Amino acid sequence: MALNSRISRRRLMAGAGLAAAAAFSPLGPASVFTPSRADAASGKLIPTGKLGTITYSQRDVPTRVGIAGSAALGVAPTMGYLGGPNFPADPNDLGPLVPLPGGWLELFEFLAASGFKQIEFAGYGQHAANPGGAAPNPAPGGVTTAESRAAYLAYARTLRGFLDANGLQAIGNHGFVPNTWNGPNSPGGAMTTADYDRLQLELEFAAVLGMSYMGTGSDPTSANNRNIEPWTVAGEKWEALNTISVRSGIQMYTHNHAPAYNFLQDGPMVTVTQDRITGAPIAPTQVRGESGKRLMQHYLDITNPDLVVVEMDIYWAHVAQHQHRWRYDWEGNRVEDIFDPLAQVAKQTKRYALFHAKDGDATAQPDGVGDGYTMIPFGDPRSDIDYQNFFKNVGARGFHNPNYEQDNAPGGTADPGRSLRFSKISASGMASLRG
Template identity: 85%
Template sequence: MSGKINRRRLLAGAGLTAAAAFSPLGPASVFSATAASAANGRLIPGGKLGTITYSQRDVPTRLGIAASAALGVAPTMGYLGGRNFPQDPTDLGPLVPLPGGWLELFEFLAKAGFKQIEFAGYGQHASNPGGAAPNPAPGGVTTPEARAAYLAYARTLRGFLDAFGLEAIGNHGFVPNTWNGPGSAGGAMTAQDYNRLQAELEFAAILGMPFMGTGSDPTSANNRNIEPWTLAGEKWSALNEISVGQWGIQMYTHNHSPAYNFLQDGPLVTVTQHRITGEPIAPTQVRGESGKRLMQHYLDVTNPDLVVIEMDVYWAHVAQHQHRWRYDWEGKRVEDIFDPTAQVAKQTKRYPLFHAKDGDATGQAPGVGDGYSWIPFGDPRSDINYKGFYSNIGAKGFHNSNYEQDNAPGGNGDPGQSLRFARISAAGMAALRG
């Protein structure tokens, strides 16, 4: 596999200037090499401190500072933090022009201390440097012309990343509906899906990504029966046979809280207690649960050297709050609390990617609601024990952690909020010690 990765790295550099050595600016100056980071107790090494651009999704689509000047229009104004920010998050600083588009966003994130970028799509405002992202498959068909334009855009984005010493670590994007396998229609991937997948993998290779994936679960977690989760393992194994075999890129799935619910893998049983409250209910038939979680079954039926997962640590803790009781194979209600740390620790290298999303406990009763609300990483309100998590999952320094906060953009009322929250979170991730 190392030969394939080397070939991919060579392809990623084709037609690009060599990446300049990273010169830290501002808060990034606290970062050091991974070995030194491990020595001084950092739980998230500086070289693996990342963000998914979903958290800053308002920035690429905004007309940037340079584009505004070129068009002779006023830039978007907002607050990026003053002299004492982020130590004092209330120090908003002066009203300033806000970055927009990929080039300006990458510059901002690099100065904030981020090193890795997980994309949530590649689109941006057409007037920003690099222009709009071409459609790789107009009308569903990946033509040679569309593919060439799409890959040229990839080389532009790679140049932007290199300019600020950033590394593309992954993307939430296209995943084929068809695949090669007995459970796929016709037992094979359609030509349209295959050609689009090849274009997306080459795009990822140009960016230098070791991973490419989705923001979704392997299959719909609304269906907890064992059969669709076994089939999902077959699909993602087949996709990785293509992506790893041809490009050296591992394709990953994500998780939300339902993916750590209990697998329905037993016989039909009659239950007489409410799952959450334990109160009596009318006799009801359900499928029994052994205690295995959906995502664990997915891991069990896939090749550990091929198929990997990105854990959203926030949603894993929501699962701990929500999915606390199961019905065993005799129909008895059993308390069985999920442990995200233990889940990773027993197979830590199958979780090379994390969404480092922080949460403030809502005070809801166990099993009611989500149990947490989104906050910047390292916010004093945090009720997720990230120090304990990173200290006990093993393989220190191996994992790639991407800050995410679904509610980071502040809209028209506070258009600088997502960028301020990114600065707070980069500082919080850098400060995590153990």
């Protein structure tokens, strides 16, 4: 079936119903969302059961042939360094050259042994030679069939078995979101039957894994367009998607990068005569004025707080603080207006159900130039992101789901064990936060 594009806000909310609202109590299942008394007594800022990672950080591991797969094929395993007896306290203690894990089962074993409890997937694929085999195509030729559905869900049950065997919980995924539908009020806005069927299958897959959330690694809409109108349409789309997903017991979330915290263009056209970053004189230029509201805040303001949640990448939020410091007001004046990631979350803390806990080392770049940070393992001594203050003051302690991420963790063929070593360092860094 296709989803009709003309759905009112009232019908969307009615569709969710009281059962959906009850299913998404802000604290959720006690085993997942409630910090233990021991964690509270120790002052842990990230409860033991909430210590997570997104597998994009270890994306080289599922795709290589692991130890068991290499033995079955009769080939030599990939060798690398996972750390010696003083690792991770001494990150230079690389230890001996050892066979490296590969595939989901061996990755989960390693992550669990490192202290992680939650897994956010960045796709489900792995090398076919590893236990569980390759991920089946859920929609061959773009069409979900009875056969592809059965094979895909069988694979989900296999992954769930791997998670359960290692005491891990799937918390989310950066995966499929329908791209043929831009929201209930968009032109020609009906979702195709193929996309609707695929969405239902992905929700079923996520439910088998036990996920509370399913999402995307992207913003709600292109942040390159800062006009208010497309962000309003995006809010309508994601509210409607959540009305569908709550029937499966899942909330759908979007991800944030630095552009999502740029200024919304929501005012009249104005003439500006100063460079936005430097303040230097420029030729009179027409731009759209900015009230000071950020793109993501508009998205949150227009969506139902009981349905729609988001995931903040804390690193990229600090990049936004570095980059998006000046705006043009509705009179064309250049105004300094510095973004505060902590304040952004704290005023609506339960809208930010998930985080990417990505650490950063500040660069010497001037304000407004470049990213302002480079990525490092979580808790690295070079860190210039005050995670202790963030998690101490963000509110609703024990509610959020922080997932370690580091885009540059894999070391390639020169150092194939690096993403796993960085994961172990980061698990230790997250577990040691106190406040």
